[in-house]
Amino acid sequence: MxxxxxxxxxxxxxxxxxxxxxxxxxxxxxxxxxxxxxxxxxxxxxxxxxxxxxxxxxxxxxxxxxxxxxxxxxxxxxxxxxxxxxxxxxxxxxxxxxxxxxxxxxxxxxxxxxxxxxxxxxxxxxxxxxxxxxxxxxxxxxxxxAQKSVKQRLAETLVYLQDTFGINPDNSLKVKLSREELAGMVGTATESCIRLLSEFNKLGVIELSGKKITITNKAQLLKAAN
Amino acid sequence: MxxxxxxxxxxxxxxxxxxxxxxxxxxxxxxxxxxxxxxxxxxxxxxxxxxxxxxxxxxxxxxxxxxxxxxxxxxxxxxxxxxxxxxxxxxxxxxxxxxxxxxxxxxxxxxxxxxxxxxxxxxxxxxxxxxxxxxxxxxxxxxxxAQKSVKQRLAETLVYLQDTFGINPDNSLKVKLSREELAGMVGTATESCIRLLSEFNKLGVIELSGKKITITNKAQLLKAAN
DNA sequence: AATAAAATATGATATTTGTCATACAACTTC
DNA sequence: GAAGTTGTATGACAAATATCATATTTTATT
Structure with missing residues (x-):
């Protein structure tokens, strides 16, 4: 003991x-x-x-x-x-x-x-x-x-995950959540979550590589969500 | 004192x-x-x-x-x-x-x-x-x-108001909220709130008379929201 | 009572979000 | 390494919700 x-x-x-x-x-x-x-x-x-x-x-x-x-x-x-x-x-x-x-x-x-x-x-x-x-x-x-859009909530959740649990040496988020779990945090359908991640990715504010998510531009990510 | x-x-x-x-x-x-x-x-x-x-x-x-x-x-x-x-x-x-x-x-x-x-x-x-x-x-x-629709939330809020704060002699909800406040409880736009109240009214599960709201069929109200 | 102001109601429309279908990728398991 | 399973991705569409405009009703003010 x-x-x-x-x-x-x-x-x-x-x-x-x-x-x-x-x-x-x-x-x-x-x-x-x-x-x-x-x-x-x-x-x-x-x-x-x-x-x-x-x-x-x-x-x-x-x-x-x-x-x-x-x-x-x-x-x-x-x-x-x-x-x-x-x-x-x-x-x-x-x-x-x-x-x-x-x-x-x-x-x-x-x-x-x-x-x-x-x-x-x-x-x-x-x-x-x-x-x-x-x-x-x-x-x-x-x-x-109650008051924010799914897009805003997703962006804020990603930033929260980075600020609270930190990043790996390659800058990707340390906590690993499946898309389904991320959707469960945001309060949305898994497909909507995936779609918005895609969108953020195309905008260049995050990077997706398999399950890994990397925030490449925090300020811009939050801005894009509004 | x-x-x-x-x-x-x-x-x-x-x-x-x-x-x-x-x-x-x-x-x-x-x-x-x-x-x-x-x-x-x-x-x-x-x-x-x-x-x-x-x-x-x-x-x-x-x-x-x-x-x-x-x-x-x-x-x-x-x-x-x-x-x-x-x-x-x-x-x-x-x-x-x-x-x-x-x-x-x-x-x-x-x-x-x-x-x-x-x-x-x-x-x-x-x-x-x-x-x-x-x-x-x-x-x-x-x-x-996070998980329920506006319609469900509104129905549940109305029932909550009745169960928690009671009704007047004419059966209308005792707590008086404006449509805007009700929308603020539910977490939706005032117009959406009004529209759904209208809908419930047309379905005959609630009754509207000015600011007064009366639940005429609680079970049916909750059912209609799903 | 007349007028103004605020609240409620409703239509038209745009946007957001969910759902279902399907494709593809990654990972297990044998 | 093949087959199955699970997770991720995307398209097509439907449903829910927000927004803007405007009408109507109610309430407050004079």
């Missing part, structure tokens, strides 16, 4: 408020998992009863819509927590989490976290602030979905 | 965890306001530094989109709190709140609430749970915006 105390990623989440003693206690009751690309961490409707701490890798949070499409609500990566919402509300999870690449995650049971909420006020405030941040983000995302 | 202890609406929010003593302290530092229909409680970007408790009336939470449209993110009514998100994050508010009818609200300053977070764990847990509920709602709303 690895020591939480020496885990760097805890510094990036609400867990940073915990002291040595508390971390030792967590290390004692946590379990570690390896999740292969494409595998779920949890699925909509499941009872999770704890939170996951992402040690490495990226996953998508999706919700199945009535029309059968998987809408990607958010991407979560190294250092972030998963499952707080449902743990605190004491409800099944409302979203599915599926690995986009091989992942390392730790699971901390609910009882442990709840105990910490009681004894460490800084920790609960951190958690509250993080959830408030998620809520703000969700509201902004909502307005984007 | 009225007594929070005797205010019924506090029973409907996180404030219900507070004891007599704590309520007396709040009553002592709160301020009460009357907000006329159409007036703002606060505006996007403002520093609020506290929370509002809605004693009576309904308001809309809106966000101005880049295209100049006001998207209505949520409606808030009697018994609910307002401004927690920005208070906890220690940021300006990200949404505007505007009264849809005459309102009675109380303002409780941030220092007071923060003090209560420290001394009353049940209160902070209530608040956290409420915000988690908002987050879940926002995610679901987001998926609806």
């Amino acid at each position: 690895s020591k939480c105390e020496q885990c760097i990623v805890r510094e990036f989440s609400s867990l940073k408020a915990l002291n040595k003693e508390e971390l030792l206690k967590i290390a004692d009751c946590k379990s570690s998992y390896t999740i292969k690309k494409g595998e779920p961490i949890f699925t909509e409707g499941e009872n999770v009863n704890g939170i996951f701490c992402i040690k490495d890798g990226v996953c998508k949070l999706t919700k199945l819509s009535a029309n059968g499409n998987d809408q990607i609500v958010k991407l979560i990566s190294k250092g972030e927590l998963l499952g707080q919402r449902s743990m605190i509300s004491d409800e099944p999870v409302n979203l599915s989490a599926v690995a986009l690449e091989d992942m390392e995650v730790c699971f901390i049971p609910k009882t442990e976290i709840m105990g910490l909420f009681n004894q460490n006020n800084q920790f609960s405030m951190n958690m509250m602030r993080a959830i408030c941040g998620d809520l703000k983000e969700a509201d902004e995302h909502l307005v984007t979905m | 009225s007594k929070c202890e005797q205010c019924i609406v506090r029973e409907f929010s996180s404030l219900k965890a507070l004891n007599k003593e704590e309520l007396l302290k709040i009553a002592d530092c709160k301020s009460s306001y009357t907000i006329k229909k159409g007036e703002p409680i606060f505006t996007e970007g403002e520093n609020v530094n506290g929370i509002f408790c809605i004693k009576d009336g309904v308001c809309k939470l809106t966000k101005l989109s880049a295209n100049g449209n006001d998207q209505i993110v949520k409606l808030i009514s009697k018994g609910e709190l307002l401004g927690q998100r920005s208070m906890i994050s220690d940021e300006p508010v990200n949404l505007s709140a505007v009264a849809l009818e005459d309102m009675e609200v109380c303002f409780i300053p941030k220092t007071e609430i923060m003090g209560l977070f420290n001394q009353n764990n049940q209160f902070s847990m209530n608040m956290m749970r409420a915000i988690c509920g908002d987050l879940k709602e926002a995610d679901e709303h987001l998926v609806t915006m």
Whole structure:
């Protein structure tokens, strides 16, 4: 069992408020998992009863819509927590989490976290602030979905992916999403997504090479979307 | 200054965890306001530094989109709190709140609430749970915006308004929204909203009479939207 | 009550987006 | 390496939605 105390990623989440003693206690009751690309961490409707701490890798949070499409609500990566919402509300999870690449995650049971909420006020405030941040983000995302065109949303999504997850040595986007997944982020049909990528490609603002997407002119890409 | 202890609406929010003593302290530092229909409680970007408790009336939470449209993110009514998100994050508010009818609200300053977070764990847990509920709602709303047609969204919005805010003696929706506001909830152009209302009216599933909207056949309305 | 202003309604039309069909490319699997 | 499977690409078309113009109704103002 690895020591939480020496885990760097805890510094990036609400867990940073915990002291040595508390971390030792967590290390004692946590379990570690390896999740292969494409595998779920949890699925909509499941009872999770704890939170996951992402040690490495990226996953998508999706919700199945009535029309059968998987809408990607958010991407979560190294250092972030998963499952707080449902743990605190004491409800099944409302979203599915599926690995986009091989992942390392730790699971901390609910009882442990709840105990910490009681004894460490800084920790609960951190958690509250993080959830408030998620809520703000969700509201902004909502307005984007409601008010912007598919073309704008696609362009902004591409820029978001680059700014958030970075690029490979060849400048292509690091996170690899299928066209279907990209469409699921943007909230459009896969064919429409492909068509618009083609269009951006022809305009010379992005470059397509197999699954690889490279933004060659960020400013122009955003401009072209308007 | 009225007594929070005797205010019924506090029973409907996180404030219900507070004891007599704590309520007396709040009553002592709160301020009460009357907000006329159409007036703002606060505006996007403002520093609020506290929370509002809605004693009576309904308001809309809106966000101005880049295209100049006001998207209505949520409606808030009697018994609910307002401004927690920005208070906890220690940021300006990200949404505007505007009264849809005459309102009675109380303002409780941030220092007071923060003090209560420290001394009353049940209160902070209530608040956290409420915000988690908002987050879940926002995610679901987001998926609806991304995946459903305008017609579906309008039908669901009408049903939501009826189920949440009730009907007048003549069966018309109690909350009164202009066509523009309704379009702002649905996330569409005002003309499209009007056109679809017309269509529902011709189908006989709703009835229009001036600004009044009456759902005459809820099941059929939802069915017609698919 | 008369007038102006705002909100609602509807037609005509352009644009956006989705759907279905099909082609082609890339990747597995045997 | 052939056959099948999956993912990507594109055309043709239909449906949904936005936009602009204008009429009509409602509400506010004098």
